[in-house]
Amino acid sequence: MTHVVTLEHLWLVDDLNPARAPQAPLRRLDVNLPHAPGGGTNSQAQTPTENPRRSRLLSGVQAMFQGANSSQANAGTTVSGSHSHHGSGASGSGAGGDQPSSEMDLMPGGYGNLTDCQAVLHDPAHRYQLVLVFPRHVVVVDFVIQQVIGTAVVERSLAGLFAVRICRLTGRLVCLHDSGVITVRQRKPFTLPQGVDDSKSQLGSSGGSDGSRLCGESDSSGTISLLTPSWLHQSARAAQFDVHYDTLTTSDPYRMVTRNSRIVAFALCPTQQTDSNDDRKILWGESLRAAIVLQDGRTLFYKMLPPAKDSKLGKRRLVLTAALETLSTLPHCMKMCPPVTFKNWKTYRPLLACAVGTGNVQVLNVATGAVERNICVHTTAVRGIEWTGLTSFLSFANATLQVQSTQNSNIKNELNLTEVTSGRVRQIRSDRADEKPIELVAVSKYGQYFIVAFKDQPFELWDLRNLSLLSTVSQNFRSISCLEWSPRSALRRKHSEMGEEAGIASPPKQTEPIFLKPPANDQQDTQAVENGKKTSKGQHQQFVKEHFLAIDAQSKVCFFTVEGSVLKSNMRILVPVSSGSITCTAWKADKLVLGDSDGNLSLWDITTKKSETTPSQRGAVRKVVFAPGRGNMKIIVLFQDAVELWEATADHTMNRLTSLKTGRGEVSHVDWAGSMRPLLAWANGTITIMDMELKPHPASSIADYFFEEMPFLPAILSPNSALHLKAILQHLPCSQQEVDPLAVMSSLRSFVNSEDTALARSMLADLEPEVWEALVKASVAERALIIARLFGDDEAIRFWTMFESLVDPVRRSLPPSFDLLLPQKEYRRTQLYRAMLHESKRGSNYQLTQCCLDEFLLLGDTDRAVQLLLETEPPNPHFTHDALRACLIACLKTENASQSSVVKLVATNLIASGDTQLGVQLLCVINKALDACRYLQSNAQWDKSVWLAKCSLSRVEQCDVVCKWAEHLSLVATNQRTKAAVALLSVAEVGRCIQLLAANQMLERAMLLADAAEEAGLQIEWDKIKEEYRPAALRLKYARYLHAIGNSEAALSFCMKALDMPEAEDLKKEIEIILEDSTSLIAHHRHLQLTRQRASLRRTPHSQLALIND
Structure with a gap:
């Protein structure tokens, strides 16, 4: 089911299918919204409804039933059908059967509308509930009764809501505020009124076809007492059933540095949301994790931690664990650092400088894809970047943007030198103002000079080592469009020979940070300008002669020679190109x-x-x-x-x-x-690294990056390699033993793809130590659950969470999202609360009353059902019908075989004629709930049949209904085999679950379930399972599976356990031959590697051998 939001209504779509358009008509949901709160915690959300009027017939029949206590009973039961509740309200809901789909009228007294609604979310942990997000409050709506059942209000000290996310398993509200603060709100556990819990003790021993009742027993005289049902109506009416939320934790506010730090996205980790509410053992990956994406590209990661040991309040902490810098989405220019050479390969890092429109420069490591630095260099957009070495670059910008509108206006230029390692920024030409804008900056290949070219103004030659101006070109050469430095010097050999004769070596290319060198004083700069040389601390330095060419707007090329401050123009020619200008x-x-x-x-x-x-x-x-x-x-x-x-x-x-x-x-x-x-x-x-084919889709594969710490990403492996890696982690040595990650990595040699082998080894090498510790000490089921979280397998997480709850239901209780799969007592208690919640919200609406009537009859509270029927007013066209139904239900309180036969026949005819709801109600009244479940299943109402079985049947009969439901889910047409397996686990049918998994080729999960059940001491009736799915045959199938994915070592181990099967011996011989061949091949490769190393050592000089040994 999904929903569509309009300005005035919510529309529910019941049959949404991506293959076709919805066939059923849309169902309009009219919600009675409360007042928008003012922002305080004491704000209240009211749902005013008018009190139901009491008719004379109701009073008369009630007096006849109650006798002398009529007045007291009437005083106790005449209360409002709906109350005003506190605005920050708490918990309870659950799942129910199929509800009528007719449209309900808008309840009177509505306030507000949907125009201010920011989002409508479906609560995955509570069926039939929607969460409406407003700027200052959150509204919880039950769309079965179309009523607001709770409101969570933002405190006055916090900013408005930006987004709300709901934990899929626990139903927690994770609220992100506009200020960057994250608050986690948890539902208060609901409490039933006094007397309701008494019915729970009868569950499991009654409520089936044996004629006993769960609740609402009649007295010895057979009369109905409205003061002795399963709960007292006075307390049920007076209790507040609204959903209330408590603030579990609040994160520290994150400082928004600039106006571009606005929040743009918010998400929760889908597999890590099951943080426990008690002090039980917490497995790895159960802490809630969230991420915030800012407009400037940063991503903030939060994690919920347990309370600190020295904390007096004992509250959980939501802390910022990491901040990932990403590329800005604003327009930018970029420049790659100088390439790797034999001289710099030891310290080389492939850095890419990206300039954004805000004046920042982001330094990206191309090998890892991470932004290592985000440096604020300029006040306006950066127009160009030029690297001066491996760790420093020049950048320029215009201090004003008027040059775009007025081409001839003068501006103030910004030219800065930035050192990446320290982030230090040094201004150059800071004393210049009112000049033409800078067009380009070019650094010489040897790192001695750089040229600053302007628009319609002579360019300048600067000394890069001292950051001093050397020369300015004459007015004859202006408007440079292109400038290139020569990659080699024409006099390189001559200067090298002169340097050897004079004992002076040519200066190498500038690679060190310029900030590490002492600045020169003005007198030395003057001598450098005059003589082209510089003397510092008695050392004689000499410039290397370099060349560059400059092209003006008329496509004229001029070659220049630079040596010190001497700038000579060699020649000026017209390049033989077409008539177009050089760009x-x-x-x-x-x-x-x-x-x-x-x-x-x-x-x-x-x-x-x-x-x-x-x-x-x-x-x-x-x-x-x-x-x-x-x-x-x-x-x-x-x-x-x-x-x-x-x-x-x-x-x-x-x-x-x-x-x-x-x-x-x-x-x-x-x-x-x-x-x-x-x-x-x-x-x-985005910036994309592409291959030489320039594929049309601009996307970089994550496998091409080289991470310093490789994240565990099995999705980048091939499917066969991912399954192999999963099997290796699953079959680690027994618990209470230390596992060497290097030994585990050595077992990856049998990967088919060598690239996958390298990636898998990197993942295991960088896996967190606490994960290794958790894997080693965990049981079979706990290890499977941890691996499922590592691989992001939602179905496996749900499956093994159910098994953990089956083994230890006290310490590993199920979250409410399991719904129909919850334990029977807990599920019935949830439905009792839900029925009381609906009854407290019904007001005088007849359809809501009928909805509550159906719930009470199916739950076994016939007394309350009779009272609801008697509340029908005489003007209602269903008055006579409801009165007769009340009499019928009252008469059926006494056991009579002939009456039961007649009622069962009538119920069967009603179901056959299409009135399934009324027929099921009659069967439940005469304690034929099991037959009602079968009729519901035959009418394809599977969810309602399981709902009724969980609430009304004994454990054995409920197990039978759930098993039939699992058979339906496993059909090809339904294709929900994983859900069927979890359903079988919920009723402790481990043997049937293993057979279902193995029959559907889920051999890994079937084998692990068998081992986990044996480890936990669960008894499995193998005699009722087919021969091909018993332990020996199952181990043989699993051995073949492991052998197919490449894990021959584990396959041999399981094959040895299945030697009772005739086929196991042949598989064992095949695996042993493959292992022997692979072992000999590995030994041969190692021998060749050692031979090559020895040969290289023989050719290595003794001086280098000494360095290698050191």
């Missing part, structure tokens, strides 16, 4: 690639002065980037609506490798994460 360049080795506005790519050989122009048949070229790696001449080209990979060949031609068609402006930036890994930044804020 981007890339320079690697002796190859220079230029892209123009007409979509042409020009390859220019610097050494031979040869050029070749290749049209791309697309629009303007936005960016070209060479792939890293010596000899790797692949190029990624970004167009307005496409991304292409090209390759520059040795014969001066350009070949297109592959292309990716995108939307216009969908890709904002391109780069290289590695020699074979293109990097694409999309307009929606």
Whole structure:
């Protein structure tokens, strides 16, 4: 069942099916909403209804039944059908049978509407209940009676509600407020009025077809006493049955740093919501976990912890366990750090700097996919980033955005140098103002210089090591559109020889953080400008001569030579391209690639002065980037609506490798994460690492990342490998023994896929120590439950939770979400409370009264049912019918075989004619509840039959009804075999459950259930189970299953236990042969590895051997 919300009503859809449109008409739900509370805890939600009028007939019949106590009884029973209740209300509900689907009228006295409703949630832990979320309160509605049964109000000290999530198992309300505070509210356990619990003791010994009653017994005279039913009406009327919530815990408020820290999403972990309410043993994974996603991309993770040992209040704690930085969704530019080389591979980290529109720069580790730094660098949007080394970068921004509207206006530029490791930001050119905006920043390949180019203004040459200005280009060369530094120096060899002769080595490329070097004083900067050299502490330093080219708006290229502060212009030529202006360049080795506005790519050989122009048949070229790696001449080209990979060949031609068609402006930036890994930044804020084929779906596989701590994610493995890993964890050594994770990892050698083997080993190596401890000390069932939580298997979690409750019902009580599968006493108690709740809310509505009448008759309280029938007013067209029904029920209080036969015949005819509800009521009145359950099952009302069996039958008869229900669930047409297995477990039919699981090829769960039952001491009648599902045959089937998924070691162990079967010997020989072959193969690989190591050691010099030994 689902619901549709409109401005005025709620509409219920009963037959929602993804394969077809709903066939049944929508059912309108009119809810009598309370007043919107003012925000205080003392606010009340009222549901005013008018008191039912007492008729003269009711008084007369009541006096006839009660005799002398008429006046007292009348005074005790004449109360309001509905009361005003406290607004923060508490608990109780449950499941019932099938209810009438007719539309009920709107109750008088309604307040409020649905226009302010933020969300409507179905409570998965309590059937037939909806939760309506408003800004300052939460309303709980029972849509069977269409009444508000509880309200939870937000305290005055807290902000309004952003979202509410309901725990699937416990029904807790996890409320997220606008301020970032999380509150967990739990329902108060309901208490029945005095006298109600007395009927529980009779359950299990009566209530079946033996003629005994559960409640509402008549006295010896056969008259009905309205003051001696299963509960006292005075206390039932006066009691408050509304749902009340208590605040279980409240998290600390999270500081919202900027306006972009608003909350955008909230979620709960679906498999970890079963935190216990008592001091019983808590298994791993039972703590509630929540996550909050902020607008700036951060994700906050919360976990509920038990009370601290020194806590006097003993309240649970909801603490922030982690904060995950993610990429912002705002538009950004990006730049990859310098590539890995033989000199920096020991300290290299693949860092990607991403600039967002807020002025922050996020540093992303491409190998792990995690944001390592989020540094606030600028006050406005970052326009460009240029790395100066492996851990530092330059970035620039414009302090005002007026340049977009007024092109000729001067602004204040921001140029900063940021060190990633410490997060320190240093301003450059802070004393400049009222100038043209910066267009680009380029750092030389050796890390000595960087150039700052402006719009319609000469560019500047800076010393990167001292952050001092070296030179400014003359006014003749302005408006630079592209600038590229030469990857190699033409005088490199000459300077190297001069350095060897003079004892001076050429300075290496800048890789250390600039902040670690002492700043130079003004006098030294002046000497550096004059002489092109710098003297510091008696050491003589020399600049390496470097080259760069600059292209102006007229497509003119000018080559420059830089040595110290000396800047020389070598030549100025017109590049042989088409008439379009040059938009981007890339320079690697002796190859220079230029892209123009007409979509042409020009390859220019610097050494031979040869050029070749290749049209791309697309629009303007936005960016070209060479792939890293010596000899790797692949190029990624970004167009307005496409991304292409090209390759520059040795014969001066350009070949297109592959292309990716995108939307216009969908890709904002391109780069290289590695020699074979293109990097694409999309307009929606995602960054994708792609392969050389440029697959059309921009998604990065999580298996491609290299995590420092690998999370346990079995979903990234192949299905066969995931099952293999699950079997390895399940069959660890016996409890009370320590397990070495390395020994467990060694058993992963039989994985078919080598990549899955590496991933599985990483998962086990980084698995939390408390998880290993829990797995080792747990029993078979507890270990299966922990593994189910690790793998996120909801069905397995539900199954093993039911088994744990079967073994130890006191310490492992079931949560209310199990509904019809709850223990019989607990379920009946829940339905008694639900019936009283409905009766207290009915008011004078006739249909609600009939609904309560049906519940009371099926629960066995005929006295209260008669009273409800007598309340029908004479103007009601059903007055005579209800009066006769009251007389019939009163007469059937005495046992009479002839009466029972006649009533049973009438009930059978009513059911055959289609009036199933009335026929079932008559059967329950004459204590034929088992027959009523069978009739309900024959009419496909399975839920109501189980409801009636749980509330009215003895344990043996109830077990029979549930087993028939399980058979129905296991049919092919129904296809709910897992639910059928849990239903069989709920009535302790372990043997039937094993047979059902094994027959449906759920061999793992069947075998584990058999072992767990044997460990727990449960008796299984194997004689009633088919021969093919008995222990020996079951172990053989399970051994074949383990052998099929690759776990030959465990398969051999189970095969040895099934040697009574003739087929077990053949399987045993097959597994032993495979194990011997794999063992010999592993030994051969190890021998080859040792041989290679010894050979490499013989070729290693003694100096390196000493370092290796150290």
